[in-house]
Amino acid sequence: MGHAEHARRAAETIRDASPLRPQTAVVLGSGLGGFVSAVRDAVELPYADIPHFPCATAPSHAGRLLIGTLAGRPAYVFSGRFHYYEGLSFKRAAFYVRVLHALGVRDLLLTNAAGLINLDFAPGDLMLVRDHINFSGQSPCRGRNLDTLGERFFDMSDAYSGELRALAHAAAEETGVPLREGVYAYMTGPQYETPAEIRALGILGADAVGMSTVPEVIEAAHCGLRTLCISCLTNYGAGLSPDPLRGDEVNENAAARAGDLSALLLAILARL
Ligand code: HPA
Numbered sequence: 651m652g653h654a655e656h657a658r659r660a661a662e663t664i665r666d667a668s669p670l671r672p673q674t675a676v677v678l679g680s681g682l683g684g685f686v687s688a689v690r691d692a693v694e695l696p697y698a699d700i701p702h703f704p705c706a707t708a709p710s711h712a713g714r715l716l717i718g719t720l721a722g723r724p725a726y727v728f729s730g731r732f733h734y735y736e737g738l739s740f741k742r743a744a745f746y747v748r749v750l751h752a753l754g755v756r757d758l759l760l761t762n763a764a765g766l767i768n769l770d771f772a773p774g775d776l777m778l779v780r781d782h783i784n785f786s787g788q789s790p791c792r793g794r795n796l797d798t799l800g801e802r803f804f805d806m807s808d809a810y811s812g813e814l815r816a817l818a819h820a821a822a823e824e825t826g827v828p829l830r831e832g833v834y835a836y837m838t839g840p841q842y843e844t845p846a847e848i849r850a851l852g853i854l855g856a857d858a859v860g861m862s863t864v865p866e867v868i869e870a871a872h873c874g875l876r877t878l879c880i881s882c883l884t885n886y887g888a889g890l891s892p893d894p895l896r897g898d899e900v901n902e903n904a905a906a907r908a909g910d911l912s913a914l915l916l917a918i919l920a921r922l
Contacts, residue, residue, distance in 0.1 A: 654796055656702035657745065661752035663700050668717040670694040670724035674874035675755050676915060677728045679762035679862060681904025682882065685912045686729050687768060691716030697730070703749075704732050704742050721919040726755065733842040734786070744790035751799065751873040757814065757922055758870050761911060763904040764860035764881040765842070767852045768832060769890065771883055774907055775912065776822040777830045778818050779810050779879040782864050783856055784836050790869045798911055809871040814878040814918075821917035827910045832857025834881060836864035845889025852887075859887055880914065882907045 665671075678685050686692075695715045697703040705713060713730040720727070732743040751759065766773065795802040832846070835856035837843055843851070843859060848914035851859055858881050870877045884903035888895055 653741070653748070657675050657748040657752050659701045660703060660749045664695065664715065664717070664749065664753060667695050667754070670717055670719070671707055671754065671755065672717065672724040672726050672757065673756045674723065674919065675726040675728065675750050675757070676720070676759045677731050677761065677866070679731065679760070679882070679904070680902035681884070682761050682908050682911060683729050684905060684908040685915065686727060688714055688716040688912055688916060689716045689720055689725070689727050692716040692727075696867040702745070704738055704745065718881055721916045723919060723922070725919065726750070726753075726892075730867055731862060733860055734788070734838050734865065740788045740790040740792070740865040740868075746864040747866045747875065748799070749871065751838045751875065756876060758866070758875045758877045759915065759918065760863055760866065760877065760879040761915070762860050762879065762881050763884045763900050764858040765832060765848075765885050765887040766858055766883040767835070767848055767887045767890070768857035771830055771832070771857065773883055773885055773903060775830050775883045776827065776907065776911060777832050777858055777881045777883055779834045779881055780815065780831050781810060781908050782834045782836055782867065783854065784868070785865050786836060786864070788865070790865050791872050800874060806868070806871055808881060809867050809877060811876040814876055817921050818878060818880070818914070818918050821914055825913045825917045827914045829914065830881075834863065834879070835859045837861060842895045843888050848887035848889050858883055878918070880911065882911060
């Protein structure tokens with residue numbers, strides 16, 4: 651059975667679990683799982699019950715899909731995502747995007763926790779991702795291309811949809827939640843960066859750094875989903891502060907910003 655068939659089967663299971671037919675999916679990053687309390691009338695599917703889904707193992711990633719309503723609209727909410735550092739390939743980490751495409755989803759709203767590099771920003775800031783730099787050399791689209799899904803060689807210049815970013819800024823204005831904008835550097839992890847790496851990433855144009863999101867953004871650009879990503883800047887990148895980096899601190903700081911991020915996401919959803 652090929653990848654496409656796997657995606658079709660996973661989509662079938664998800665479709666059978668709820669009569670809702672969302673056109674929007676939200677993915678919750680590290681420490682941001684609290685947003686699930688905003689989902690109304692949810693049906694819950696553990697990832698283990700969805701055929702061919704990888705299991706989420708990262709700390710604070712619960713590993714379940716909620717199908718419910720947000721701001722009065724149907725939505726898929728993924729609590730827990732998939733990472734390359736867990737041992738998954740880029741293709742496996744981005745598999746759920748193929749499933750969303752099979753389900754007819756149009757918009758993908760991603761969140762993550764990231765370290766800040768640009769010192770104009772402060773820990774706790776929310777940063778709309780304008781673009782990324784993929785420091786892995788990997789792609790989920792490596793291998794035979796499925797022409798029905800997208801082109802072999804595809805454009806990445808609007809991978810973080812300009813339309814959705816404009817809408818996010820409008821939502822930020824309306825809710826009064828400050829929203830910065832910048833470039834996200836992807837590093838594979840699981841180790842945090844070295845201070846020299848953080849300096850190098852800054853020189854190369856990155857404003858923030860993290861270990862997620864990029865595989866699925868590439869897959870989404872391939873199959874034509876509109877994508878938005880908001881990073882919660884949980885900490886200074888290595889070497890920018892005297893404190894050593896700790897994963898539990900990242901989660902705590904993300905959780906502390908979950909209220910504002912939720913308000914912003916709901917205002918964005920209401921405008922879709
Ligand atoms: N580096 C990489 N990933 C991260 C960081 C960081 O400093 N903070 C949260 N995710």
